[in-house]
Amino acid sequence: MSPRTAPVRRIAAAVAAVSIVAVGAAACGGTTKNSSSGSSAPSAVSTASVDPGAAAKKGLTIAYLPKQVNNPYFTIADNGGKKAVEALGEKYKEVGTSSGTDTSGQVSYVNTLTQQRVNAIAVSAQDPGALCTALNQARKNGVKVVTYDSDTNTNCRDVFVSQASSEDLGRTEVRLLAQQIGNKGRIAILSAAQTATNQNTWIGFMKDELKKPAYKNIKLVKVAYGNDDAQTSFQQTQGLLQQYPDLKGIISPTTVGIKAAAQYLSGSKYKGTVHLTGLGTPNDMRAYVNNGTVKSFELWDPAKLGALAGYTAVALSSGQISGAPGQTFTAGDLGSFTIGTDSVVVLGKPTVFDRTNIAQFDF
Known part of the structure; x- marks a missing residue:
């Protein structure tokens, strides 16, 4: 990854395409490869056949599990996800703990969502390994797992939607x-x-x-x-x-x-x-x-991050992608995205806010 010294100045413009940079697990979520957490579970990327041209399935339920509900940042992000998911004709729900450090609470919610047979979970992990057993059990039961904002170990999810490099x-x-x-x-x-x-x-x-x-x-x-x-x-x-x-x-x-x-x-x-x-x-x-x-x-724009997580979850659940590097999919008005190394999708570059431009943004 090459750092950029002049970040994009406007988030308001929709992202038309994002360049995906090859990064190791430690660079995109702070995880380590070959973790023993959930090691008996599915591999990070499904080998099932995909059809990039397939239509989005209808009647899907996409559940969001943020680090912390009622946190202003995640309220914005998850509302962006709600808008994207419902625009595709799918059902959106949000669950979560009121504490940003309650990993056992996150595990409980994953188990409940698995029992409820949701089609996909979009989760911002409080800990890289604590959710692995529960998430991989969900995946064994056919639930697609997208991490956003904060990743798990790479073998515990299908795709990580990263806010920026x-x-x-x-x-x-x-x-x-x-x-x-x-x-x-x-x-x-x-x-x-x-x-x-x-x-x-x-x-x-x-x-x-x-x-x-x-x-x-x-x-x-x-x-x-x-x-x-x-x-x-x-x-x-x-x-x-x-x-x-x-x-x-x-x-x-x-x-x-x-x-x-x-x-x-x-x-x-x-x-x-x-x-x-x-x-x-x-x-x-x-x-x-x-x-x-x-x-x-x-x-970055948290609403767009949440929206991209939703589009990714629907694409996975519809068989348009499996999470393998090199696959591409369209995320509504956000444009086309390519899955990169370690099954990571990057939203874009961060924006710098100061007195000259902060009045232009409302989120």
Whole structure:
């Protein structure tokens, strides 16, 4: 994967096509190959014959299982999925836990959905391996499994719908913060849960980016975890600045974390002196950009991510694709997509938001 230094400036334009880059399991979801989790289950890609020209089956039920229900990010993503699924004439449902770290709760929901004989599950995994046994049991019973936003081990699902190249996300967040602090000073990362697949993958690329000579005067002092909980993330931000009063910047690659960190900084003496970037939604971050707490941050369109997961699930359930690399399918207005290495489909490049463009977006 080649990192891109000038991210796409407009998410609003529909994605016509996406270039898929060959990545290893560790680059697209933070998983490891040959995991023992669910090793007796189906292989990652079905060998069944497919018909790319087949019509979408009708009467399918596509169930969404986000990391956390009532999380604003997943509300947007899953509503995008609902719109796509229902536009195809299928049935949409959403289930999930109210906690972003309840892996046993996610397992229970997978088991219930399997018993209900849904046709496909679109899941954002809280842990790369914890769901494997349940998901592979679902697959043995004919349920197609699509992961979106956060992946499982590669042998526990059919396709992973990635929001953007993991490398692009990890490296560009370092670049954004480095520009803001003049390539010098102590920085910290405020993540979600310690087991979050996507978070750990992005952080891995952040650490690798920081090894470059250009960042020799930047020191990562700590990775803190807010568990995608607003109060915990707020307290973690406060704790970081108490522990490191000379901190120059924070990267928070989680929409809950960056908003909580911005809230704390906005009302503190650190506003304008401690820089903050990461992944956030324009609606959550607009006030903090406009009041000078945050200069820039990035994200993809979560509604389109949810929609792509829905289109992928229907294509799998209809026999149009099996998840094998090189297969192509059409995702409505989003355009045509090609399945890449490790059965990964990439939505597109992240968009950088700042004072010059944030008013143009509403999500």
